Amino acid sequence: MTAQTRRAALEAMADDEGLDVLVVGGGVTGAGIALDAVTRGLRTAVVEAQDWAAGTSSRSSRLVHGGLRYLYQLDIPLVAEALKERGTLLTRTAPHLVQAQPFLWPLKTPVLERAYSALGVGLYDALSIIGSRGRSVPVQKHYSRSGAKALVPSLKADSLVGAIRFYDARVDDARLVLALVRTAVGHGALAASRAQVTDLLQDAGGRVVGARVTDLEEGVTREVRARHVINATGVWTEETQALAGTGQGLQVLASKGIHVVVPRERIQGEAGLFVRTEKSVLFVIPWERFWIIGTTDTAWHEGPQHPVPTRADIDYVLSHANSVLEEPLTRDDVVGTWAGLRPLLQPGTKGGRTTSTKVSREHTITEAAPGLAVIAGGKLTTYRVMAEDAVDFVLGRSRARAVPSITASVPLVGAEGYRSAERRRARIARRHSWTEDRVTHLLRRYGAEIDTVLAMVDGDPSLARPLAHAPEYLRAEVAFAVTHEGALHLEDVLRHRVRLDDETRDRGLAAVDEVSEIVAPLLGWDPARTAEEVAAYRARVEAIRAAEEETTDAAAERARLRAPDLVPLRPLTPAGQSPAEGPTTDQAVDEAKTPSWAHTTKGHP
Template identity: 65%
Template sequence: MTALTQAQRATSLRAMESQHFDVLVIGGGVTGAGIALDAASRGLRTAVVEAQDWASGTSSRSSRLVHGGLRYLYNLDFKLVAEALTERGRLLTTIAPHLVEAQPFLWPLKQRVIERAYSAVGVGLYDALAVAGAGFRKTVPLQKHLSKDGARGRFPDIKPDALIGAIEFYDARVDDARLVVTLIRTAVKYGAEAASRVKVTGVRKNDAGRVDGVEAVDLESGDTLTISATRVINATGVWTEQTQKLAGSSGGLKVLASKGIHIVLPRERIKASAGMFLRTEKSVLFIIPWQHYWVIGTTDTAWHEQLEHPVPTSADIDYILAHANEVLAEPLTRDDIIGTYAGLRPLLQPAVLDESKSTKVSREHTVTEVAPGMVSIAGGKLTTYRVMAEDAVDFALGSAEAKAKPSVTADLPLLGAEGFAAARNQADRLGARYGLDADRMKHLLSRYGSEVESLLATIDADPTMGRPLAAAPQFLRAEVAWACTVEGALHLEDILVARVRLNSESRDRGGAAVDEVGEIAAEVLGWDTARLEREKANYRARIAAEIAAEEQPTDAAASAERIKADDIVG
């Protein structure tokens, strides 16, 4: 069992201080995690550090979709869409079939002939690119044309006058934070050293001016460390420019932060068996069904405040509600909302900061040399993280070494993926053994894949782990313990934000579960009473700050409310 634990973290930190690495990755979002796996699986000595928790930035605050980008077809970005659809197919079938699930969406039509015709061509091309990218195999069902009655059968809660019919097409959904944690764990399986809450404070250079490592601080202990590496890859998203400046170079990427927000609703609030894809005057709006809730978003607005804790404003929430209510028969109100969250997209600007540096540009992401020995990568999207990672490592190695040590991640299953089909076939047996119904087993399989039996085995050692959380019965107590013993949670907020995701999936942001979750974490992580009380107080302060922030009318006011709650470390 490859686990992210306190002991593993300590071992990795000692290795980072004492060993020399081929590749050091700064940033533990989906791009950095993907780079760490790509490099480690090539046999490169690899280290990865993250200043906060794994996936704490953009990669835990997305629309939770793996998709080709249907809207890009209307900009004729065929290569971009084809690449994303190929990656979608790989994730669905080989890399992470337990975490990524095919999801039908309706594209509502308002005109009987012209709109249906051009939409059918667009979705048809989308399907064709997906099939071609998967070696002429279907990884999701092809488009289906629905009459008005057929569409309302799939989405009964749509307004009768909102459509005359629809096209049903497929994309996929993913728990973004779980994908990142699983990528990091898989990288560790292949030899990477990994430590969260390690902040890079400086970039080191040798006498020839080449980057050869970094200075960092362990935010948990306050200890400083020096990490030596032949190549440093900056994958810090909206923090890209801040990290580049540490190298004292004029090179690198220019990135702007764009905020996207989402609201979360209980599953029973909207009667539908498919999601909805809507085009708005600014972007698109997805109404996305999950097992126990709906996610609706997103927005696309410039963000000029602090980067660690973006938050929705009252105006953002009103925008999402207004656009969703244009098609919903029973209008949503704020009382229906059980959760909100906001993330920042790292939008690349047209040119790199220093045009004299070598650069590789794609339609969605760019890799460039910051200084000899250090590269930056930014842009892209969750769906194409693997391609971004391969490009970044290839670029850092140079063409000759990259050819000698090519990427192997296109067909590399993540932890929980290998044997997933067999594990799914064991669901009835395992459910009967542990007294878990089909709905519970579906939930567990979609989170842990073929590792579900190992998770359930913890109940054998401690039967109390088989009980649901009193305030959040969709989760077992075993899942909280697993977050701490396997998935690298160091703090109460790590559990509730990115693993047992009550921060965005419950009306009180997990407040009612704090005592029970804290009790389990304290037992597993060895906290004393004072530490436990500090963790609970810190998380409750975060809840209050987030709730206060979303009542504010502007980004500045919302940000000011959010940062009234101190970070647990750092």
């Protein structure tokens, strides 16, 4: 995916042939739907108003898990479904992106707690083995207090009497979404980020027959015709479905979850931690050179685009982590933070509509208007099931049976040939004078596409150099973000591809100049455009820093919004209401809402 293929995709979406399915939303659910639909032979397009995975799908706990805590709520079918999907990702569709991860569950009381916990974890293991048709991860193992301390020396001795080790899995959530979109494109889907649905097209009978899609990069609005439109916009669900003007659809509330990142050396251990809290659970997750700690679960009443952690959120997470750690963590240990919004599905549907609705255990699909399906709920682990259900829903029972989903056996880009590439790790390291750890890093990001990265390095040896201020990443990874992964802006690279925004205290500011130097010629930026990109990223970082010093969500959002978006979203007007501003005409550029560089760079790759 490149800026060029994006522009071509937008033009193709608006051709006379029309689409079978238009997916609105480029998070994990929308990306999964696009892959499911296109692999059934449907002419499919997916559009995202921001960058791919810019919302909840890049701000998760980065876990692929069954949800052990749901067993204690006796939601066995939900856990079984998630564990089956975990096994699919680990063994077939994304073994390069998803890795098995051990966790230690500290026990606070002897005998009784160990007994019922062993039964729960044992059921968890059994459901995993059944769903995966074999072991995709090791089964539970029990430890005494001293055994647990040997595995995780940083555990506070008086915080446990023993522990159980169990396995789940971890994933770079944003890269999973990128892989899904790129795989869908490889099968023939049309995909465009920074392309916002600003209106729905309806025929005389009120059936949704497509959408008006505004290219936020160039200000052009196109009419895209589609037999089915699927709204997969998460916390934007109600805003998007309101464009149909029926008052029907799903009801979604937003809940904020935050995570903090601390250096790996601050916690000594070979396994993650699973800590039950008064509200939910806290995960302490090993992540390359760091530990990720989270999460919270608090109601969110501000805008959906820019959630940020407050000082109170960060202190809450550190406090719960410190309840089991011998050496307390402080705010000075925090390297990075992020906040995401969970779209919590509310019971029933808007307007009380009960027809044309499919309710699953954690997600629901309904028809907000004829031709417009809406899906919400669920979680990252079960994205593939949600996607299958959504496409089944719009096709109808008989047609869905005739062309069933095949995504459980479709490898994501980089998966096919990954095991073979993995066996060449030592040879690749010797050839390029890299450590094997660096090659492992590349394999877990690109899988078999490591050969593409290596070819880029062979063609331009300067790309083999590590970034001066972020040596864990190669310059080639920055270039790959533009040449293969559809990055259009500096923040796209630093937030969702080379994830310095989460992994450095300055959110990647020290590396900004070098990254922009690599990106600029690939995207055709002149010095003025490059300076604008760098200034916008710096302003964003400063705004987040200020927001993290606030104690309330409202104050934090005000601080964050002091940095304007380089590519702002358009306000949406529900059908039947008068817009605040005049509409954008098809194939016309709205100068007032288009970034200053949009016209000067048009035509560049």
